[in-house]
Amino acid sequence: MGTTTYLVRRQKLEAYFDRTAADAWAKLTSDGPVSRIRATVRAGREAMRNTLLSSLPNDLRGQRVLDAGCGTGALAVEAARRGAEVVAIDIAGTLVELARQRAPTIEGPGRIDFRVADMLDPSLGRFDWVVAMDSLIHYEAADLVDMVAKLASRAERGLVFTFAPRTPLLTLMHLAGQLFPRSDRSPEIEPIREATVRRLVAEHPLLSGCRVGRTARVKTAFYVSQALEVLRA
Numbered sequence: 001m002g003t004t005t006y007l008v009r010r011q012k013l014e015a016y017f018d019r020t021a022a023d024a025w026a027k028l029t030s031d032g033p034v035s036r037i038r039a040t041v042r043a044g045r046e047a048m049r050n051t052l053l054s055s056l057p058n059d060l061r062g063q064r065v066l067d068a069g070c071g072t073g074a075l076a077v078e079a080a081r082r083g084a085e086v087v088a089i090d091i092a093g094t095l096v097e098l099a100r101q102r103a104p105t106i107e108g109p110g111r112i113d114f115r116v117a118d119m120l121d122p123s124l125g126r127f128d129w130v131v132a133m134d135s136l137i138h139y140e141a142a143d144l145v146d147m148v149a150k151l152a153s154r155a156e157r158g159l160v161f162t163f164a165p166r167t168p169l170l171t172l173m174h175l176a177g178q179l180f181p182r183s184d185r186s187p188e189i190e191p192i193r194e195a196t197v198r199r200l201v202a203e204h205p206l207l208s209g210c211r212v213g214r215t216a217r218v219k220t221a222f223y224v225s226q227a228l229e230v231l232r233a
Contacts, residue, residue, distance in 0.1 A: 017094070064085045071135075073100075090116065122154070124154070130152065137190065164192065194215070213231045
């Protein structure tokens with residue numbers, strides 16, 4: 001289902017989000033008080049979630065959406081409110097269970113199917129849209145784009161995902177982050193140049209029928225992430 005480097009990193013992420021940082025992640029994605037550092041991350045994530053949702057139609061009735069790396073489910077809820085049939089998937093069972101507990105009753109045709117599994121599992125079937133918010137940022141460039149290609153190959157209309165852009169500020173922030181209390185540290189990410197992502201997308205055989213769409217970068221004091229659309233030509 002993936003390369004050796006992908007499988008090793010996935011295993012580390014599962015351990016981190018399912019056990020080490022489960023409580024911290026639950027607080028970060030709640031409305032409760034957090035540290036100043038995490039407050040800026042919370043604000044950045046909210047802005048990025050809205051950015052990704054802006055790539056999807058306002059009316060998603062009759063459409064199937066994969067929330068690849070759903071975490072505690074905020075994006076899945078918004079997609080379902082637009083009428084989508086959402087498969088919200090994550091490798092961290094603790095977060096998925098929290099997402100189930102938090103999910104409100106959805107009025108209308110939208111619904112959410114929360115699952116604990118690998119987002120690349122082909123048995124999930126096909127979708128109109130795939131969204132991957134900050135779930136690919138922990139992988140090396142080649143693995144990230146290979147994951148993008150596999151996800152996009154199952155999307156009838158398009159995929160929108162995020163990557164960590166390689167910038168001097170982001171590099172400095174993550175070096176400085178080693179000085180923060182362990183509870184405020186984020187999992188390891190892989191900053192990648194936008195030009196590298198675009199080149200690898202253009203070269204990947206599974207993406208030959210796709211084109212790169214809009215891109216948008218979200219920056220707060222301790223959150224930097226960049227969204228990119230891969231759309232069916």
